[in-house]
Amino acid sequence: MPDINAMEDLKEVYVGTLTDSKYLHPVRLHYTQGGKKKIWDMMTVHEGVSVLIFNITRKKFVFVRQFRPSIYLNSIPEEDRKGMIDTQKYPASLGVALETCGGILDKDKPLEEIAAEEVREECGYVVDPSTLQRIIGFKGTLDYARDSQTHFYCEVTDDMKQGPGGGNAEEGELIDVVEMSIPEVKAYVEQNNVLSPPALLLTVYWFLLYKAPLYSP
Amino acid sequence: MPDINAMEDLKEVYVGTLTDSKYLHPVRLHYTQGGKKKIWDMMTVHEGVSVLIFNITRKKFVFVRQFRPSIYLNSIPEEDRKGMIDTQKYPASLGVALETCGGILDKDKPLEEIAAEEVREECGYVVDPSTLQRIIGFKGTLDYARDSQTHFYCEVTDDMKQGPGGGNAEEGELIDVVEMSIPEVKAYVEQNNVLSPPALLLTVYWFLLYKAPLYSP
Numbered sequence: 554m555p556d557i558n559a560m561e562d563l564k565e566v567y568v569g570t571l572t573d574s575k576y577l578h579p580v581r582l583h584y585t586q587g588g589k590k591k592i593w594d595m596m597t598v599h600e601g602v603s604v605l606i607f608n609i610t611r612k613k614f615v616f617v618r619q620f621r622p623s624i625y626l627n628s629i630p631e632e633d634r635k636g637m638i639d640t641q642k643y644p645a646s647l648g649v650a651l652e653t654c655g656g657i658l659d660k661d662k663p664l665e666e667i668a669a670e671e672v673r674e675e676c677g678y679v680v681d682p683s684t685l686q687r688i689i690g691f692k693g694t695l696d697y698a699r700d701s702q703t704h705f706y707c708e709v710t711d712d713m714k715q716g717p718g719g720g721n722a723e724e725g726e727l728i729d730v731v732e733m734s735i736p737e738v739k740a741y742v743e744q745n746n747v748l749s750p751p752a753l754l755l756t757v758y759w760f761l762l763y764k765a766p767l768y769s770p
Numbered sequence: 771m772p773d774i775n776a777m778e779d780l781k782e783v784y785v786g787t788l789t790d791s792k793y794l795h796p797v798r799l800h801y802t803q804g805g806k807k808k809i810w811d812m813m814t815v816h817e818g819v820s821v822l823i824f825n826i827t828r829k830k831f832v833f834v835r836q837f838r839p840s841i842y843l844n845s846i847p848e849e850d851r852k853g854m855i856d857t858q859k860y861p862a863s864l865g866v867a868l869e870t871c872g873g874i875l876d877k878d879k880p881l882e883e884i885a886a887e888e889v890r891e892e893c894g895y896v897v898d899p900s901t902l903q904r905i906i907g908f909k910g911t912l913d914y915a916r917d918s919q920t921h922f923y924c925e926v927t928d929d930m931k932q933g934p935g936g937g938n939a940e941e942g943e944l945i946d947v948v949e950m951s952i953p954e955v956k957a958y959v960e961q962n963n964v965l966s967p968p969a970l971l972l973t974v975y976w977f978l979l980y981k982a983p984l985y986s987p
Contacts, residue, residue, distance in 0.1 A: 559804030571796040574811040579788040579796050582839045586862070587776030589942055593839035594791040596813060622799045622810035627909050627918060645803070689971060690963045692844050701844060702968070725806055746907045751919070751968035754906060758975030 560620055560727045563645035566638040568626070600701040602668040603655030604685065605756035606676060610711040612768050614738050614760075615676050616753070617654050618729040619720075624648045624748060650748045651731060651741075653704075653756055668705050676730050677718035678709040688759050704756050706764070735765055777837055777944045780862035783855040785843070817918040819885040820872030821902065822973040823893060827928040829985050831955050831977075832893050833970070834871050835946040836937075841865045841965060867965045868948060868958075870921075870973055885922050893947050894935035895926040905976050921973050923981070952982055 571577070579596045606615035625648025629638060656671040658664070665682035672678050690703040720726025733741070741747065742757050788794070796813045823832035842865025846855060873888040875881070882899035889895050907920040937943025950958070958964065959974050 562804045564802050565807075566799065566801040569798040569800055569809075571798040571811055571813075574796070574798070577796060577811045577813065579791070579794060579813070580843075581786040581788040581791070582783065582843055583786055584783040584839065585781050586837065587779050587944060590782075591942060592786075594788055594794045595840045595843070596788075596794065596796070597843070620803065622801065623812045624909050626797075626799055626812070626814070687962055689959065689961070691966055691968065691971070692841050692963075725808060727804060742906065744906070745904055746909075749908055751908065751972050754908070755968050755972035755975055758972055758979055762975055762979045 560649065560729065561645040563640050566640060567636060568634055599657035599659065601655055601657045602664055602671065602703050602705065603653040603752045604668050604672055604705045604707050605653050605760060606672060606678065606707050606709055607760065608711065608732070609708050613732040613734055615709070616651050616731045616733060617675050618649055618651055618731050619727060620645055621648050621650045624650055650750065651753065652750055653753045655752065664703050672707060673716065675718050675720050675728050677716040678713045679715045680707055680709060680713060688756055702752060704752060706756065706760065735769060777866065777946065778862040780857050783857060784853060785851055816874035816876065818872055818874045819881055819888065819920050819922065820870040820969045821885050821889055821922045821924050822870050822977060823889060823895065823924050823926055824977070825928065826925050830949040830951055832926070833868050833948045833950060834892050835866055835868055835948050836944065837862055838865050838867045841867055867967065868970065869967055870970045872969065881920050889924060890933065892935050892937050892945050894933040895930045896932045897924055897926060897930060905973055919969065921969060923973065923977070952986060
């Protein structure tokens with residue numbers, strides 16, 4: 554299991570300028586629509602997959618928790634972002650999000666195979682890619698980003714768990730595996746504010762609508 | 771009503787460099803986590819609100835359709851993005867998304883008031899901000915973006931419709947209002963791929979779970 558203390562051991566945080574990035578490509582699109590010249594500022598990013606995992610042996614969702622720099626920075630007021638950020642005042646936990654397992658498409662393989670690899674790397678379950686159920690795919694989340702996402706649903710059993718998960722340590726990933734019951738997740742998504750992305754919320758609502766009746770007591 | 775032909779009359783499209791933007795601020799966050807120096811490339815963007823609107827007089831959802839440059843560019847292969855983009859080969863319709871009504875937080879007002887203004891501007895319904903039901907708020911959608919979003923649900927009646935909607939023409943907004951029945955929307959979100967953001971999907975699933983039983987025949 555990854556060390557929770559390592560995840561929350563955060564220091565020497567500061568915002569720098571971004572001139573060139575392997576992941577983000579800011580561009581300005583110029584176009585003329587209905588006779589009017591317009592511009593739109595945006596960036597192109599990697600496409601991704603996410604997988605909602607449900608362990609049918611114990612009727613538990615399997616999620617991941619990880620530190621997300623974007624969410625962390627979002628929690629810090631503008632005036633406190635200058636210079637070194639005070640990690641006593643703003644602890645790492647402000648940026649630790651509960652998410653569905655997932656990753657970016659950085660290999661030329663079918664989506665289901667990439668998704669199954671993420672399930673193994675992050676959560677330790679070995680699944681047959683053909684058992685993944687496609688929930689939905691869409692193009693573009695933000696106004697600003699190219700961000701195609703495909704969401705899958707995957708049922709696992711205890712005996713499919715063949716490793717600890719936790720992500721690719723060589724790539725510096727620090728990922729906690731988190732199990733939650735159906736009532737726990739229902740209470741979680743009924744809150745006013747969550748530290749979770751819409752991928753988790755929409756796939757959980759999909760589950761509550763279509764799958765929960767099969768598994769609820 | 772906005773002119774559908776204006777929305778789809780697209781030409782002189784090309785990708786330019788982005789050096790400075792009012793909306794996007796690419797930054798690189800430097801930090802040390804668990805003793806390892808790391809960087810994360812990201813951008814900060816405006817926060818936003820969205821509203822799932824349901825007309826209880828006619829049992830219809832009220833959505834908007836608009837051209838999204840980010841989705842349009844996403845549909846064009848890398849090799850065809852150089853120089854002027856061929857709008858015969860890649861028509862505007864590739865980037866016209868079905869979305870919930872919404873906008874960015876560019877005014878210092880309560881979220882409910884900003885959301886109610888978007889409902890009036892985009893869809894023509896005058897609603898009391900206090901009647902908006904908060905579905906969920908979250909921080910950060912992408913790995914890459916600061917993007918706080920708050921989603922509301924709002925019921926309207928035919929006699930609350932006091933204008934055409936269509937967005938702020940002075941700001942160059944071209945927005946179509948689209949009505950869909952519960953079965954139509956259910957079929958829409960059950961597709962494998964949609965030209966819609968997760969905000970629409972998650973709030974529609976929320977509706978199907980909690981509200982549809984009240985309104986279905």
